Amino acid sequence: MPLRRSLLSATALVAVSATMLTACTPAPPEGAGAAQGAADTGTSGAAVGGEALDVIGPYEVHSLDPATAEGIFTRLQVAETLVEADGTGELQPGLATEWAASGEGLKWTFSLRESAVFHDGTPVDAKSVVAALEAARSSEANTIAVAPIEAVRAEGNAVVVELSEPFAPLPAVLAATSTQILAPSAYREDGTVSEVIGSGPYRVVDVAPPARIELETFEDFDGQAPAVDRVVYQSVGRAENRALMAESGQADLTFGMDPTSLQRIDDQDGVRVESALLPRTIVLKLNGEHPALSDERVRRALSMALDRPGMATAVLRDPEIAATQMFPATLETWHQDHLEPLEHDVEGAGALLEEAGWQMGPDGVREKDGEPLRVELRTFPDRPELPTMATAVQAALAEVGVAVEVRVDNSSEIPAGHHDGSLEMALFTRNFALVPDPTVTLLKDYAAEGGDWGAMGWSDPDLLAAMEQLTTDADQSGTEADVAREQVATTLQQELPVVPVSWYRQSAVVNDAVEGFVLDPLERSWGLAAVSIKE
Missing domain, CATH: 3.40.190.10 (Periplasmic binding protein-like II)
Known part of the structure; x- marks a missing residue:
């Protein structure tokens, strides 16, 4: 061989x-x-x-x-984080060997691994870790910005994080790759990174x-x-x-x-192929302030027009990963077995569009008040299945009278379009384990003002209340946390500010x-x- x-x-x-x-x-x-x-x-x-x-x-x-x-x-x-996680999302020691919160949840102490050394030969001590975390805090783009941190300080061989309010997912935030700890020599005087000097x-x-x-x-x-x-x-x-x-x-x-x-x-x-089902979903992001997409009936119609099993089979060669809800079964505490699954129903989609006032035009494109139902769909080629899946979405929506123009560009065009308001629809994959606790990703995606890779022009008070519960409840395995997760999943299923299309199986070819x-x-x-x- x-x-x-x-x-x-x-x-x-x-x-x-x-x-x-x-x-x-x-x-x-x-x-x-x-x-x-x-x-x-x-x-x-x-x-x-x-x-x-x-x-x-x-x-x-x-x-x-x-x-x-x-x-x-x-x-x-090359680089490590304070906290690590295993393949199930269970938090594990990283540069910190252990951590604990004070009784009121406003002070967390992370004890460091005493033998760790940076690649420049300097020790990974509390002062160095504090400096790296402060550099992370200086960027609003960093995941750590979601935590209500008031101060980070060194205390012997431990790092102390003080919060303005309880934030249960803090250890998971410090496992995010964006909070990796680099040596002080990795940074320029202005705080930017000149070299990656990890441990x-x-x-x-x-x-x-x-x-x-x-x-x-x-x-x-x-x-x-x-x-x-x-x-x-x-x-x-x-x-x-x-x-x-x-x-x-x-x-x-x-x-x-x-x-x-x-x-x-x-x-x-x-060669051989290794595969694993990921806590990742291919989603269709919708602009909730678009003249058509602001109507929940239109969003549900778009969802019903998608033949998810057919698309998963044709594009991904795997019908089992057709999304029936936002969270795949690998996210055991978030996946809700009782939810009515998202289904393919072309006639039902047409009826909803009619109810919303969008009538079929002579050219096969629906119209309302003289305006055609035409939308632009942005995606990017970094993940090779996305452009093909976008074409499948385009074909499915055409069947119900929605004309879609697919635009394949850099991934940065999606957050740019979110911020300047020009984005209408976008297709991408959302990884709910960028931080081992999905709560943190959801806080960024479904905040009241929306998120680059989440809601746009849409917000829901019940969902926000549930997210607040998850950030303050120290017992993440308790009944109240379960109820909050169910509320989030149910609201996303009913309102569809972001439409799940397919779950995701990662593969690697190994010699x-x-x-x-x-x-x-x-x-x-x-x-x-x-x-x-x-x-």
């Missing part, structure tokens, strides 16, 4: 990938993070010798800042935005040493190129595969030479430190 080791060296992989990227990867946006590490090695990005674990994925490197780097440096196990089992050798990161083992890591000394991560924009590289043995691990390629690769010798790889359902880490390469 041919293995990649006999086909291409790590250096050749970089050359092949760079050729592909010239044609398929957009330039980094203005203000993207600077390259790191060429001065560390004097190689200007060339491999430093020795066999590397070659990792291919769709995620570009446009920033070194934890708030905007999309978790790439925690996936690569994980791998340290950064070189970053070449937007496409490449090179890592090596950090010898002073205080945990289990990685089996593979070097890692080269390469961003490849096109799913078909990633598939070809996986099939030909040019990669050890390949993420972000399209369903069609996965079906083909599953039968190939030399047979790789042993010990386990796919993390929360996508927090790729677990590279635990893998080895067979000789």
Whole structure:
């Protein structure tokens, strides 16, 4: 069975990938993070010798800042967070070995791992952690901004977080990848990140935005040493190129595969496919202030027009992940078995549109007061299934007289359109485990003013009250918390400010030479430190 080791060296992989990227990867946006590490090695990005674990994925490197780097440096196990989480979302020790809240819930104490060391050789002490958390707090884009923090201070070998009001999900917030802890030397005088200097089992050798990161083992890591000394991560924009590289043995691990390629690769010798159902949902975001979409009847009609099982089968090759509600069954405390499932009903959708005053026009597009029911749908190609799914949504809505123009652009166009009011509809995936407690993501998405990746021009007082209950109730396993989660799920199911389309199964193509790889359902880490390469 041919293995990649006999086909291409790590250096050749970089050359092949760079050729592909010239044609398929957009330039980094203005203000993207600077390259790191060429001065560390004097190689200007060339491999430093020795066999590397070659990792291919769709995620570009446009920033070194934890708030905007999309978790790439925690996936690569370069940086750590105070709190970790296992594949079920259960919180685990990270840089903090334990944590506890005061009786009134206004003071949390996190005791640090005494043996942890940053990649620059300095200790991970309380002062350094406080500095990193203060840097995170300075950005409104950082997840930590959702917590009502009044002060963060060092107290011996512990970090103390003081709150203005109780906030039960605080430990989960400090497990978010945006709150990763970097060394003081990682920051410029103005607080921006110049280098990624973490405390994980791998340290950064070189970053070449937007496409490449090179890592090596950090010898002073205080945990289990990685089996593979070097890692080269390469961003490849096109799913078909990633598939070809996986099939030909040019990669050890390949993420972000399209369903069609996965079906083909599953039968190939030399590679295997690992999959896991994620706490992630493909959703259709609707502008609640749009002349048509502000009407709940229209939103329900759009939902009823979607043949979710058919779309999941045709686009994702997996009918079992058709969404019947917002939260997949993997989110056990949020998924509600009693909810009436979202169903496909073209006639019912037409009747609702008629009731809302939208009559079918002679060209097959509904009209009201002389205005056609035409909407723009924005999506992006970072996840290869999204443009195809957008086309399927377009076809489904056309059946009930809604004309949809699909616009495939950068993902940044969705929050930009949210803020300037130009967004009408958007299709994307929403990960409810960016923070291990989904409450935190929902607080950002369904606040009274809405959220970039959640509601737009829509709010509900009952949902807001339920979210408030979840942030103040210290007993997240109690009856009151269960009732609050049920209220959130029910309101989203009935009002549909964001329409669930499909749940999500993550897959990775693994070369047979790789042993010990386990796919993390929360996508927090790729677990590279635990893998080895067979000789």
